Amino acid sequence: MSDGTPVVVAKRVDSGEDADLSEISDLARAAGYDVVATRSQSRTEDAAYHFGEGKAAELARAVAETGAAAVVVDNRLGPYQTYNIGGKLPTGVEVIDRFTLILEIFGQRANARKAQLQVELAELRYELPRAEAKASLAKRDERPGFMGLGEYDESRERDIKAQISRIQQELDDIADKEESRRERRRESGFDLVALAGYTNAGKSTLMRRLADDLDVGENEGLHPDLDPTAESEDRLFTTLGTTTRRADTGTRDVLLTDTVGFVSDLPHWLVESFESTLDSVYRADLVLLVVDASESVEAMRDKLVTCHDTLYERNEAPIVTVLNKIDRVDGPELERKRAALDALAPNPVAVSGLTGESVGELTDRIEAELPAWREERLLLPLADGAMSLVSWLYDHGNVEREEYTGEEVVVEFSARPAIVEQARSKAAEVRAPAGETESAD
Ligand SMILES: Nc1nc2c(ncn2[C@@H]2O[C@H](COP(=O)(O)OP(=O)(O)OP(=O)(O)O)[C@@H](O)[C@H]2O)c(=O)[nH]1
Numbered sequence: 068m069s070d071g072t073p074v075v076v077a078k079r080v081d082s083g084e085d086a087d088l089s090e091i092s093d094l095a096r097a098a099g100y101d102v103v104a105t106r107s108q109s110r111t112e113d114a115a116y117h118f119g120e121g122k123a124a125e126l127a128r129a130v131a132e133t134g135a136a137a138v139v140v141d142n143r144l145g146p147y148q149t150y151n152i153g154g155k156l157p158t159g160v161e162v163i164d165r166f167t168l169i170l171e172i173f174g175q176r177a178n179a180r181k182a183q184l185q186v187e188l189a190e191l192r193y194e195l196p197r198a199e200a201k202a203s204l205a206k207r208d209e210r211p212g213f214m215g216l217g218e219y220d221e222s223r224e225r226d227i228k229a230q231i232s233r234i235q236q237e238l239d240d241i242a243d244k245e246e247s248r249r250e251r252r253r254e255s256g257f258d259l260v261a262l263a264g265y266t267n268a269g270k271s272t273l274m275r276r277l278a279d280d281l282d283v284g285e286n287e288g289l290h291p292d293l294d295p296t297a298e299s300e301d302r303l304f305t306t307l308g309t310t311t312r313r314a315d316t317g318t319r320d321v322l323l324t325d326t327v328g329f330v331s332d333l334p335h336w337l338v339e340s341f342e343s344t345l346d347s348v349y350r351a352d353l354v355l356l357v358v359d360a361s362e363s364v365e366a367m368r369d370k371l372v373t374c375h376d377t378l379y380e381r382n383e384a385p386i387v388t389v390l391n392k393i394d395r396v397d398g399p400e401l402e403r404k405r406a407a408l409d410a411l412a413p414n415p416v417a418v419s420g421l422t423g424e425s426v427g428e429l430t431d432r433i434e435a436e437l438p439a440w441r442e443e444r445l446l447l448p449l450a451d452g453a454m455s456l457v458s459w460l461y462d463h464g465n466v467e468r469e470e471y472t473g474e475e476v477v478v479e480f481s482a483r484p485a486i487v488e489q490a491r492s493k494a495a496e497v498r499a500p501a502g503e504t505e506s507a508d
Pocket residue numbers: 264265266267268269270271272273298299300301302303304305306307326327328329391392393394395418419420421422
């Protein structure tokens with residue numbers, strides 16, 4: 068849709084030298100736009116135009132010179148500011164703010180039903196205050212078609228609210244199903260580890276490095292929703308949905324989930340719209356917070372703060388910070404960055420997902436940080452069911468010893484506490500199968 072469409076990118080900062088236009092340009096390119104010009108301004112926000120009125124006129128000239136079809140603004144624009152800037156531009160030229168742009172990218176990449184619903188929900192939440200503004204403008208000035216949203220219609224706000232609650236309901240149902248799936252996976256002895264981090268930090272690359280090469284058929288048999296692929300590209304928001312693969316970290320059976328990256332300056336409602344996707348992070352047993360260590364300390368710090376803010380309220384799991392891309396950083400520089408970021412990223416693991424360097428240290432650390440397993444020893448008669456219990460223990464925990472002595476078998480194993488409880492009742496069942504107990508009558 069927007070492939071190759073020329074756009075002008077603009078950004079305002081309150082003070083200081085030049086605004087950094089690199090991330091917003093990357094986002095525009097990720098949406099498929101061709102960035103043909105950039106403009107920035109350092110001044111306080113203008114109530115009417117956001118930029119100074121002179122800068123708004125300069126944007127219009129840049130559009131005319133380059134034939135751009137839209138102006139992409141990195142700042143948070145109010146509905147009236149969007150309208151006023153639009154009024155300066157040649158007719159038909161759109162004003163796109165940071166959130167609309169991100170929603171556009173998400174919309175293009177949303178394949179699964181859940182992702183589509185989340186994008187739709189975010190779009191509606193974005194539209195609601197604008198529909199309200201449009202209503203009041205229409206009443207005041209009788210200007211129909213404000214911001215290209217179509218004719219003002221009395222019932223539009225009510226429609227939006229009804230759609231929001233319908234989608235919210237459907238997403239809640241999906242979230243419930245996913246929560247029970249996480250519980251089933253835990254009951255089957257898996258630990259759930261999630262990769263989180265800023266977009267483009269290298270999560271998907273690390274995922275492929277950690278995932279064991281179980282063939283897909285076997286993967287599918289175990290868990291129909293496991294996905295063998297996780298794309299990587301030097302592009303923002305390559306990953307949108309969630310991908311889960313098995314990883315062998317030594318003794319534990321880990322299911323590793325890769326998901327959407329974080330990005331700064333997102334309004335609350337946008338993050339909320341992706342809540343059920345982020346649940347795979349919030350409800351994991353351990354979170355690996357991936358940071359691109361090849362960037363400047365300042366960029367790393369800003370991105371870490373964004374990640375912590377996103378995780379802060381709802382995350383329940385311990386966090387291990389992973390400094391990634393160390394193939395691009397020399398030893399002294401890495402040490403300097405590690406020290407500078409010590410407060411935000413205590414005791415990090417430094418790896419390269421691309422070359423595999425130090426990935427072994429990471430798997431050791433994963434094992435060390437996962438919730439502790441309990442040790443247990445069971446003595447079973449060599450009766451019906453004993454062998455299937457032993458193989459169940461192999462599937463759900465870590466069997467350390469298995470010894471046969473004539474009529475009995477001794478198994479020593481470790482597993483998560485819930486599994487140990489289940490094993491005990493299964494063992495009681497083997498010793499005295501239901502219906503065959505002597506005291507039955
Ligand atoms: N040099 C180097 N490049 C890496 C490393 N890990 C990832 N990259 C590159 O960084 C870019 C982003 O990697 P991805 O794995 O797609 O990052 P991501 O965090 O999944 O990104 P999104 O899904 O877009 O949020 C790609 O070009 C990777 O090849 C690394 O350890 N070293």
